[in-house]
Structures are given as C-alpha cells and as structure tokens.
Amino acid sequence: MASNKAVFSPLDFDIFYNVIDGELSSTQNNVRYGINPFTLENNPAVPVISLHDVNRAVEAAERAAKLWAKVPWDERVSAIGEYANAVEGKAEDFARLLMKETGKPINLARQEINTCVEYLRGFCQLSLPSEVIEDTENRKVVKRYTPVGVVAGIAPWNFPVQLLCMKMVPAVLTGNAFILKPSPYTPYCSLKFAELAQRFFPPGVFQALSGDNDLGALLTEHPNVQMVTFTGSISVGKKVMESCSKTLKRVVLELGGNDPAIVCADVDPASVAVKIASAAFCHSGQICIAIKRVYVHEAVYDAVLATIVEFAKALKLGSGEDAFAGPICNKDQFERIRDLLLNVESTKLTVATGSTKPPSDMGGYYIIPTIIDNPPDDARIVVEEQFGPILPLMKWSDEADVISRANNTSMGLGASVWSRDIDQAERLGKQLQAGNIWINTHAEIQASAPFSGHKQSGLGSAMAVEGLKACCNVQSVYTRPADGTA
Template identity: 45%
Template sequence: MGVKVDVTKYPGNVINNKLVPTAATRHSVNPSTGKALYEVPVATQQDVDTAVKHARDAFRAWSQTTFSERANLLLAFADAIEANREDMEKLLVQEQGKPLSLAKTEFDMTLIWLRAFATMEIKDEVLDENDERIVYQTFPPLGVCCGIVPWNWPVLLGMGKLGPALITGNTLIIKPSPFTPYCDLKLGEIGMSVFPPGVFQVLSGGDDLGPMLTEHPDIDKISFTGSIFTGKKVMESCAKTLKRVTLELGGNDPAIICEDVDIEKIVPKLATLVFLNSGQICMLVKRYYVHEKIYDQFRDAMVEFTKSIKTGDGFEPDVTVGPIQNSMQYEKVKDMYSEISKCSWKTAFEGGVKEATNGFFITPAIIDNPPEDSRIVTEEPFGPIVPLLKWSNEDDAIERANNSKTGLGASVWCKDLKRGERIARQLSAGSVWVNSHFDVAPNVPFGGHKWSGIGSEWGTTGLKSYCNSRSLWVWKNVM
C-alpha cells in the first residue's frame, strides 16, 4: 500500500473509513516550544454512537474472515505506515517531544509488533478426546473493542492494541490521549485505505470522551494504558456494563544491583533506562538498590555518565532527554524536584528546571540514598529523577523492592546468574529481567501485578484477552 497522508493537515475523526469533521475543535502544543499545533476534532456522543454502530455492523463480517485474510491486511497496514514513517516520526517529535532517534525506535517497534501479530493465530485447543466425544476450547472474538492510548508512546501502544484486536477478529476504536492525538488520527487515516469500513476507527476528543466510551453499552472491551488513578475510574465505569477490561497502569520499578557486577559495563544502560523519554515510561527503572560494598563507586559512575546526557529539543542532535510532555506533568515533576530542598535530600547530580525556555524542560537529577519513606522512593515521578539506595542484606533488598502497591517491572543485576534468577523469582512484578531492564517483545505478555494493572497485553495471553473462552463438546456416535 503506497497511500501517503499529509501530516500537516487538519484531520477529522476516522469513522467508517471517512474523515468526519466536528463542530468544535481543540489543539495540543509542542512541548519543546509551547506553541500550538493544528486543530483536531472533538468527538460528541453522537460521533461515539455512530462509530460504535459501524464497528458493530463491521464485526459481523470481519469476525468471519479467515486468519490469513486478517493477517494480510495487517501486513498491508504495516507497509502503509512504513511508507509514511519519515513524516510521521517528525509529527511524533512535535506532539510528544521525544528525540527523533527515539521516535524512529517507536516506529521500528510498531512495525515489528504489527508484523509479528500477523503471525500469531489463536487456534482451537483439544482438551479431551475419546471414542465417545471430543472437547475443544475455542476463542471467539469479543466484538467491538476500544483502546484508550496514553501520551508517552502513542504509536506503539496504540498499534499494540490494534494488532491483537484485529487479528483475533474484533473491530477497534482508538481514543488517543488529548495531549497526543495527531499520530493516532493519521494512523486511522492510513488505515482507511487498508481495512474494511468500521473495522478500525479513531475518535479524538476532550476529557469527556473516555467516559462516553467506557460506559457505552455496545462496546465489549476496553484496553486502557495510563495512570493508576484513571485506571480505577475506567474499571469502575466498565463495571456498569460488565465490559471486559485490560488495565496497564503505572509502575515504580526497582533494580537490585549486586556487589559482583561490572559497574563500567552496566552503568551506561542503567543510566539510559532512567532518563529515556525524560523518564516518562512506566517500565523504566525508578529505584536503584545498590549493594553497600559498591555503592560509592556505582554512584560516581552514574554521575559521570549522566553528565554526558544532553537535554533539548527532539530535533537537536544527540539529545537523550526531551521536554516533559505536557504542562500538567511538568508541574508534577517540578513539585517532585522541589522536595529536594524541602526534605534536604542529598543530590549526587543536581538537575533542575530550565526556566529560560518556552518548553517543558527539566534536566536529570540523582538523589543520593534518601530515606526509604521519601516521595522519590514511594511515588513514580514520571520524570528524569531517580534515587540510589543502599542495601547489605539480600532478603532486606527484596522486601524493600517489593514494598510498593505497584508491580510492573523489576530487574536484578548480578554476575552469578543462579543468584540473580533466585532473587528475580521473588520479585512481585509482571516483567522481571536479570542483567537487563525494559526488554519487551510482541510475543511476550506484558502486564502488571498489584495496582500496576489487570490482565496482559501482547503474547498469546494478551491476544486471548480479546477473545471469549468457549468450551465446545461434540458427541460422536449419538445419531
């Protein structure tokens, strides 16, 4: 598919393969400059009802297509995105603020994910068979699904919902974040040339759009990625109509650093995995627990590497830390930084707010062994600030790492792999890594423990969350 979209043009909502304008419009801002981006639609209840009706109508035929038909269209969609990726990457930098190199990575991953989902068929399973009967477990699609997408990874996390929903035979409505609606609207526009009408639709709007979708009686599933606070509201809303729901929520990921590590080898990756995307990734390291024998050496190496990390506009060369994505989050991160002086935290590396710019820039900070009950330890800052904490007893380190209502990711860094895996198996998190962090793949389930979410995205587990389970009993030799 060679369709090209104009990323500079006002898009309508994508409803039934048409661009549908709205009476009211709104805009987001470029977080690097504070300047307004172009207008986007504000969906109404009528728009939602219309889109849901078309999705419901399309589901009848789409759910009956073969796996290979759906897979071929998903592959064609990936090709169409690839044909537009250069312009789309620039649009992502403008609306999200991330460096262009990271925008390219997000599109690389999106294409890998979509093409992988096109190979992942959920097949019937034979549970029992004898001369008298055969019992299958089958996985029919749910129906009309809705993906509510966050502002930190709007392309990958949007398409990470689309692929599993469509390949399992569902139709999907995407609701982008009001802070980052542009790329998702353009992805919907690209999809108009690929998918049948009503199969993939995109609705942009304000804060009232989410409840219109979560409460809609003809939507069968909500897949939400976002904050714990909003996730609770989504679940409460979905309960009114007993919708299926997947929640991928916040994290406060610990990394346990053992005393036998090669500090020079691991610090570049560990430091990058704190400040990537300005710390605005739910699965980044948020707390370092460093063995006391190597604490000082590790801290000094972290500081030295952090000195080389450049903060600036996403189009500048060699930038790692772009702006905080929006003013609301900017104020939250500034408030966390204000705790440094209020609480007399010792800083190993003193970051701060770049007041002279029009954008939402904050430079990285490293807090040196604060009290365990400090906000920087107990809360997810979602910004470029991280605490280093000492440990000496392994059981104590595990207990402190698990002492959180969240459980999204965690990692252990250790030369002794048996020890590393033993510690990893005691950490309560949906993804745990030994000698790495933030590895994800389309064929590996991704979700959280405790308040970090319910259910999983991706992998066979994630795809099955877009399906009902049906036990099918077939008796032989009865007639």
C-alpha cells in the same frame, strides 16, 4: 472483505480528522490544540468528539465486527502486514509528527515508529487455534476462541502509537472492531495511523476518535462496547474498571510502575551504571517500565553513583540527532515533577547532580536529569512513581532486606537484577513481585512475550498469545453422535 477498495488522497500531516466508518470526520468549530513541548507553541487543531459521533462510531464498529469476524485468519494477517508496510513507508513523516506532540528527540521518535512496525508484524506470527480436549467415539470436546465484538482502546501520551499498536493489533487480528481514543495531549500520530489504516481494513474495523477527557467515559460506559483496554495511571485505571463494571465489559489495564533495579556487589560499576542510567532517563523518564528506584550494594555504591552522575551530567537535551532526551510531554506532568523536586528541596535530600529547578535557558518543558543520593525509603521520590528524570539511589547490604524494600510498593510492573552471578540474579529475581523481570537488562519487551502488571500495576495481558485471548471469549463445544448413528 479484507481490504477497503475506496480511493484515498495522500496523507496530509497538517490536517487532522476523526476516522468514523471508513471516512474522515471533522467537528467544525469544536476543536482543541495540543502543545509542542519543545516550543510551547500550538500544534494543529484536532476535533473534539460529541456523543452523537461516539454512537456513530460504535454502530459502525458493531456492523464491521460481525463481518470482520468471518474473514479468515490468514486474510486478517495479510491486511495487517500490508498496513505494516505502509506505516514503514511513512515512518519518517510519522516520526517528525511524533516529535511535535510528545517531545521525543528524533531518534527516539523513529524508534517508536519502528517498534510499531515490529509489533504489527510480530503479532501476526502468533496464532490462536482451536484445541481438541477430547476426541473419542462417543464425544468430542473442543476449546475455541471467539471475538468479543467491539473493543475500545484508551492510549496514553508517553508512547501514543506504540501503545496503540499493542492494543489494536490483538483486537483486529482476533476478529474484533477497534475504536481508539488517543490522549488529548498526543492525538496527532494516532489519528493519522487510523487514517492510513482505512486503505487496508473494511470501514468500521479501525476507527479513531479525538476528544477531551470526557471521551473515555463515553466509551467505557457505552453498552455496545464489549471490551476496554487502557494504559495510564492507577487512579484513572480504577475509574475505568468501575465504569466497565456497570456492563461487565472485559477489561485489560496496564497501569503505573515504580520499577526497582537491584545492583549486586560483583558488577562492573562503569558498564552497569550506564545501562541503568539509560533505562532511567530515556524519554526523560516518561516510560511506565523505566527504572524508578536503584538499590546498589554498599560495596559498589560510590562507584555506581559516580558513573551515573557523570552520565547524567553529559546527557544532551533537545530534539536533534545527538539528543538523548527531550522535554516533559505536557504541562500537567511538568508541574507534577516540579512539585516532586520542591519536595526534594524542602526535605533537604542530597542532590548528587541536577537541580530542583527547571533550566532557565531552555524554552520548553525541560527538567534537568537529577540524581538523589541515598534518600530514606519513605521519601516521596522513592514511594511515588516520578515519571520524570529524577532517580533515587539507595544502599543495601542484605539480600532479604533489599527484596523487602524493592517489593514494598503497591505497584508491580517491572524489576531488574544486575549481577555477574546468574544464580544469584535469578534467585533474587524470583522473589520480586512484578509482571516483568529482567536480568542484566531492563525494559525489553516483544510481541511474543506476555506483558502484564502485578498488584495495582494492571489486570490482564496486552502481548503474546495471552493478549490475543484477552480480546476473545473462550468457548467450549461438546459434540456427541446423533441418535441412531453408528
């Protein structure tokens, strides 16, 4: 039961289909086109799903979930492991495709595919066994976890397949059927991931539906979807939660972040500044746990600022092997970042390097990496999550004050502290209100560690054993001897 024995054609990375009930499905003339952020040319056509097809997919998932839940854990692990090997075997094809839809340089695209393989294998090292709470002569009490049934995953455009794996693997590993809705901006790799998966999972266990923004509501409102796992903006996350509340669906939300980095007085400015700038400008800042605000102790502020400025000036933009970052992924985000830069200009903030205008000599959605020198705490570039290559640096001198400033946000996804004094770093870190705290590093995550947000940055967990439990109903079983037995 743990594999689909049908014969499949080789993956064609130029033609894209929905994956419904183990089969490739088109929508004939109802298609849309993504945009290549490097060239602004159309990517290939992808289907736009209908309500009829959503219902077909949910019905297939319901059938598959009942059977897949009965497949032994070890067989599910084996299927996921074989799938991981297949993804790894097609890694370069996937990376080249990922470039065209996200604007990632080739090495960053390869890194995302490699991370997917790590997640596929890493989750399979976890387990979720039953737990005996009490076992006496008169009574046995066991806690166990049962799959919820049909799980819908709504993935974002910035890391479409990495987030797909974060959602799909816990759901499928714990015995659920999974339906993916990729972002309309970046559906291509996701559809091919699902197509490849049909070789290893029974029909209906892993499906993928391409569509426009209306597709999300069709899944969150569907009465026969039991759980939704969503990654995206806070505003959309609230709508997802409201929609799910109508049928009391389980929901996991990983939402926006405005991650602060606190740099202490004892750091080596040169080495720390490069690490911070790398964590801020990777993928042109389009990472939920990228560093978004930097608070630098006044004793080293000038030195850190100077190093980050030189780093930003030297960054190579483009798609090649030597490129550090590419363009912004899509026009909507590009225009949002341009609006923030216009605000920087109109409020006369100090631009240490970069520009408030896009480069005129590059054809894609490029934004020049830009550093803002010591803006006020109420500046938009400090308060809002920029999700782009604009980084504000601010001075601090008092620990209590910098903690208050770092925590003064409705978001709480990640935060980091940089110091040679580990006691100081841990003391500051314990006071930061975020789901992920890093000391002398930033943005490291792994399948075995929980990943969640505090405050309005999320609800629930998407990684580790906590992520497995999120895809299950917990069940307590009480057993007593039958009457008349010894």
